[in-house]
Amino acid sequence: xxxxxxxxxxxxxxxxxxxxxxxxxxxxxxxxxxxxxxxxxxxxxxxxxxxxxxxxxxxxxxxxxxxxxxxxxxxxxxxxxxxxxxxxxxxxxxxxxxxxxxxxxxxxxxxxxxxxxxxxxxxxxxxxxxxxxxxxxxxxxxxxxxxxxxxxxxxxxxxxxxxxxxxxxxxxxxxxxxxxxxxxxxxxxxxxxxxxxxxxxxxxxxxxxxxxxxxxxxxxxxxxxx
Numbered sequence: 001x002x003x004x005x006x007x008x009x010x011x012x013x014x015x016x017x018x019x020x021x022x023x024x025x026x027x028x029x030x031x032x033x034x035x036x037x038x039x040x041x042x043x044x045x046x047x048x049x050x051x052x053x054x055x056x057x058x059x060x061x062x063x064x065x066x067x068x069x070x071x072x073x074x075x076x077x078x079x080x081x082x083x084x085x086x087x088x089x090x091x092x093x094x095x096x097x098x099x100x101x102x103x104x105x106x107x108x109x110x111x112x113x114x115x116x117x118x119x120x121x122x123x124x125x126x127x128x129x130x131x132x133x134x135x136x137x138x139x140x141x142x143x144x145x146x147x148x149x150x151x152x153x154x155x156x157x158x159x160x161x162x163x164x165x166x167x168x169x170x171x172x173x174x175x176x177x178x179x180x181x182x183x184x185x186x187x188x189x190x191x192x193x194x195x196x197x198x199x200x201x202x203x204x205x206x207x208x209x210x211x212x213x214x215x216x217x218x219x220x221x222x223x224x225x226x
Contacts, residue, residue: 001133001226003158005218007032008193009054009140011160015130016100018043021068022126022137023054024061029193032220041065044098047072048139049112050079050120053193059083071103075121079114092124101130106150108141110168133157133226136181140190143173147180156183157226162190163204163215164197171204175211184213187224191217 002014007029013020021042026032037057045068047055055076062068062085070080070087077089090096095104104127112120125139127150136150136159150156159181162168168190169177178186186208191199201217208215216224 001130001135002223003135003160003187003226004223005187005189005220006035007220009048009162009189011137011189012040012042013128013135015128015133018098018100020044020046020100020128021061022046023048023139024057025053025055026057027060028056031193034221037061038064042068044068044100045070046103046126046137047076048108048125048137049073049110049123050076050114051112051140052115054140055114058085062086071098073105073112073121073124075119076112079120090124092122101128103128104154106136107144107146108139109144110140110142127154127156129154135160135226136183138162138177140168143169143177143180145180147177150180151182156181158185158187159183160187160189163188164191164193164199166196168197171199171207171215174215175208175213178208178211178213185216186213187216187218 004012009023011022074089077087081087090105108123110123112123126137161174
């Protein structure tokens with residue numbers, strides 16, 4: 001499994017011979033200017049919720065990759081299906097086996113609306129179980145006791161957690177979240193994109209390290225392999 005950071009909360013995940021794009025917000029993010037979205041050829045597009053900073057580039061990428069399958073909550077999947085894109089609707093607690101592995105939609109505590117204010121369903125996270133590795137994509141969320149349910153079913157190799165505070169968990173809550181999910185290898189997201197969510201990188205990494213945990217803050221375009 002290979003994971004590439006495209007800035008903010010956007011990631012590319014290569015698993016099972018497929019390319020999964022998560023929450024594409026690239027073209028309007030100046031920090032992500034080195035990323036050429038025309039080069040992204042996803043088989044799947046996973047969307048955690050409807051906020052613009054998570055779905056901005058979906059239309060453009062899906063138009064250029066008409067076979068890409070959009071996976072999200074029922075409302076978001078229906079929204080894009082009505083635009084003519086392929087979609088797979090899910091809801092909290094639901095699991096589906098795709099050709100790259102199994103996806104389970106789990107709870108997130110946040111809000112979810114489209115840019116016009118219309119209802120975007122409930123926000124969510126995803127647990128992806130690949131053939132060899134399992135990851136948790138929390139999406140935008142507060143710390144929640146529901147996270148404790150995840151390791152009851154899935155042994156995680158990596159978790160992608162928001163750490164920017166103000167709109168989501170901060171670093172301290174993300175450390176608690178890593179305890180809840182029983183995963184000490186964390187990939188940070190949802191930080192530095194806007195003034196509200198700027199963080200001190202060295203301090204964040206040190207706080208995780210002092211708890212015996214590994215926080216990775218990738219450069220945009222940088223990848224890791226599990």
